[in-house]
Amino acid sequence: MSKKSGLHIQTCLAAVLGAYCLIGILLRVIAPLVMYPEPDLPMMTAISLVAMLIEAFTGREKFHNPLLCAVFSFLTFGLFLWGAGFVSGIRAAALTGLFGCLVFVVTGLMFDGMAQRAEAVKGTKGALLVNAFVIYLASQVLSGLI
Amino acid sequence: MSLNRWMKSGVVTAVCAVLLFALSAGLRSTAAEKEILAREQMFGTMLPADSYEELPYEGDDAGIRAVYRAGEGRIIEVETDGYVDSIVLWVAVDADGTIKGIAPRKVSETMGLGGRVKNDTGFLSQFLGKKTSVTVGQNIDALTGATVSSKAVARAINAARAVVTGEDTESGASEWEEGE
Numbered sequence: 661m662s663k664k665s666g667l668h669i670q671t672c673l674a675a676v677l678g679a680y681c682l683i684g685i686l687l688r689v690i691a692p693l694v695m696y697p698e699p700d701l702p703m704m705t706a707i708s709l710v711a712m713l714i715e716a717f718t719g720r721e722k723f724h725n726p727l728l729c730a731v732f733s734f735l736t737f738g739l740f741l742w743g744a745g746f747v748s749g750i751r752a753a754a755l756t757g758l759f760g761c762l763v764f765v766v767t768g769l770m771f772d773g774m775a776q777r778a779e780a781v782k783g784t785k786g787a788l789l790v791n792a793f794v795i796y797l798a799s800q801v802l803s804g805l806i
Numbered sequence: 807m808s809l810n811r812w813m814k815s816g817v818v819t820a821v822c823a824v825l826l827f828a829l830s831a832g833l834r835s836t837a838a839e840k841e842i843l844a845r846e847q848m849f850g851t852m853l854p855a856d857s858y859e860e861l862p863y864e865g866d867d868a869g870i871r872a873v874y875r876a877g878e879g880r881i882i883e884v885e886t887d888g889y890v891d892s893i894v895l896w897v898a899v900d901a902d903g904t905i906k907g908i909a910p911r912k913v914s915e916t917m918g919l920g921g922r923v924k925n926d927t928g929f930l931s932q933f934l935g936k937k938t939s940v941t942v943g944q945n946i947d948a949l950t951g952a953t954v955s956s957k958a959v960a961r962a963i964n965a966a967r968a969v970v971t972g973e974d975t976e977s978g979a980s981e982w983e984e985g986e
Contacts, residue, residue, distance in 0.1 A: 668811045668814075670819065671815045671818055674818055674822055678822045682826070682829070685826070685830050688841070689837045692840050692841040692845075693841075693844045693845070693848055693909075695910065695911065695912060695913065695924065697914075698914060700891060700914055702914075721808075725812075732815070732816060735816075735819065736819050736823075739820075740822070740823055740826055743826035743827035743830055744826050744830050745830045745834070800890065800916050800917065803890050
């Protein structure tokens with residue numbers, strides 16, 4: 661396995677989700693009436709995609725262990741959103757973590773395919789941004805259908 | 807080696823989670839106070855009154871989340887199903903059923919389409935001053951590409967009016983406690 665020099669996917673996810681949660685906490689004090697986006701399907705997809713894009717642009721690992729991705733994303737989404745007050749109670753946190761894990765893993769599968777193609781051809785990393793945006797729009801449509 | 811990176815990331819994640827818990831808990835009471843102040847400020851722009859006391863609602867409309875007394879009128883927090891998710895609005899209704907103000911509180915509709923209901927002033931201002939029921943396609947123009955979301959807002963407005971006027975018994979006529 662080649663040595664990885666960029667940011668780890670889990671670190672990226674923690675950073676992006678942590679920023680989202682931190683902003684939510686601070687807005688409750690500074691501007692309580694601001695309509696902050698809730699952690700629904702499109703938002704979780706967006707967070708996952710931003711984390712994956714950061715990893716892709718800083719040096720992507722060729723292989724992500726799906727089990728570890730699932731476990732860590734479950735814990736990250738559940739604990740962070742519970743800690744930030746977006747959900748209350750351990751049961752809700754577990755369900756949210758499970759949902760977030762599912763979103764992260766599925767988004768990761770789609771993103772990995774694109775990222776592998778982008779790596780094979782020089783100068784196509786910009787296409788990752790466009791494709792990520794399309795995945796986000798698709799998540800909005802899916803959210804409306806569910 | 808790879809497991810080490812996961813473990814290091816896991817420690818970072820755990821530390822961040824603890825910090826979030828601590829920060830959220832520490833700011834909870836301050837956030838609650840600020841929310842009440844901001845809400846009363848917003849109510850003051852919608853329907854000026856000396857105070858905004860929350861009243862019990864015992865009607866049948868499950869979409870009515872809260873009712874606040876604003877002088878002779880009411881400010882109602884109403885929830886309705888939009889295209890993607892529920893839409894929550896504050897609707898200020900005068901004693902005679904006139905819509906005096908609308909403030910979207912939660913809108914998760916599609917970005918660029920239904921999402922515009924939260925900040926399209928042209929669309930929202932159509933409801934102001936209305937003394938009768940509103941219907942998209944009759945006395946209200948829908949947002950282009952957002953008919954479902956527009957109808958959801960209209961439904962919410964009608965439900966809020968009905969709390970004050972009690973005219974729409976099917977949507978849930980309000981039942982005030984004695985003395986209200």
